[in-house]
Amino acid sequence: MLALHDTATSTVRRLLPDGAREMSLYVCGPTVYEMPHLGHGRALLVYDVLRRFVESQGVAVRHVSNVTDVDDKIIERAVREGTTPREVAERYEAAWWDASDRLGVLRPTSAPRATEYVAVMASMVAEMVAKGVAYVTPGGVYLDAGAVSDYGLLAGQPLESLRSGARVDVAPEKRGPHDFVLWKPSKPGEPGWDSPWGPGRPGWHTECVAMSLDLLGDSFDLHAGGMDLKFPHHENERAQAAVLGRSFSRHWMHHAFVTAAGEKMARSAGNFTTLTELVERTDPRAYRLLVLRSHYRQPLEVTRSTVAAAEEALERLDSLADRLSPDGQLLEVTADPDVVARFRSQMENDLDTPAATATLFGAVTRANAAADSGDERLSSSLGGAVLQSFSHVGLPLGRLFGRQASGPESAPGEEATELLRRREKARSDRDFATADALRAQLAEMGWTVEDTPSGARIRRSRR
């Protein structure tokens, strides 16, 4: 059974009860005011791997992830560009899903937008005001954090030691330093909705509570997001749920960041590479492999060179897949049960994807060795376990799945085919000078030729 690190208890503990057939998952989604970057890509991949793995074990996943489409940053950008917040949000939401799709990430089962939930959020705020745990000021409606007995659980330290206002001014109307805004007034011209507290918009922390409770129920299995969301965002979500008497998430998962030259990659820091750029430049599966080869709670350095190394590693995997199954059809073989079991138990141990992929790479070597020595049964069962296990975490193997497979460059054109045919002829005539010249010509065109016992094979060269 899958055990996962839980931020609330700082322990690795079982995620689902025995015999569970369904899992409910809430992942905090993006604020759509800028292009998604590599860090978002890692988030997308980490939770996609989790979801697919759980599903491969026969558990259905209800996966909700929000899109924040009303926010100060969106408004700022719209003002700067002389367009509407709505146009900005639509543009970057489209970019988000496009990048997600290209990474091979499953869409959430629901992806609600903040603007679609304003009424629900407003009534939630009203409920908190009615209960006397929230108060109204000219600068907005605030939740009294003091009303929550265990406020600060996810922060992992005493509240007094938090440096409120150390880096940013505390709003003067706040009664307590940890109080946070539930509803903020809109200035004229900004997006706003009518409310008992005047035209305004909901605070960010209210969004995810409203959506998760509404779509997953009062109590659900897992709430997830980046490390930076632990506090205050997730803490504040908990606070609202607590105050409303809802039990909320049973487990909290937080993943570590992508770093660039050791520093956190962030849109606000400006040190980011766009996800769109990555998936255009490389095989998106390489990024998934890179993510799989590190642990989700450790920072991951993503550079051209680490991505390139992942592409080479992927090449090794694809080669095996093609060797065992040149037509791309998964072989009807018994996947080696030891490899499958080992992979599974490593995955179940807090998603130990580095160990699990190491197991698979070990099986790749053994599968190739078996194939070299003509043991087809062994190589297929080992290789089958590799292909099956990787597919369970969203990584289909074989060059048919590579980026070239879908592009215009995927298949050799007439010219390349003709050169290859002539080279085969020259080789059978033992005219190696001509054969080598033709191979060089193909290399010029970006093709690598491999001679196999069953004839020559051609594939795209790496540059």
Next chain:
RNA sequence: GGCGGCGUGGCCGAGUGGUUUAGGCAAGGGCCUGCAAAGCCCUGUACCCGGGUUCGAUUCCCGGCGCCGCCUCCA
């Protein structure tokens, strides 16, 4: 200032009180090949520094040094 984490061979990245040990990429040697490519085999005496515990520490403890994250919007 508080809290959390990190420092591993050329690079990325796991892990562990001692036998053989991640794994990938890159590099060198070999096998295979007409030559290659792919594949297989072999090769690196890595664990920030200083103490301590121990028969033995990269792994545990203490003290340094360096780096990063959160406490503000942020995956």
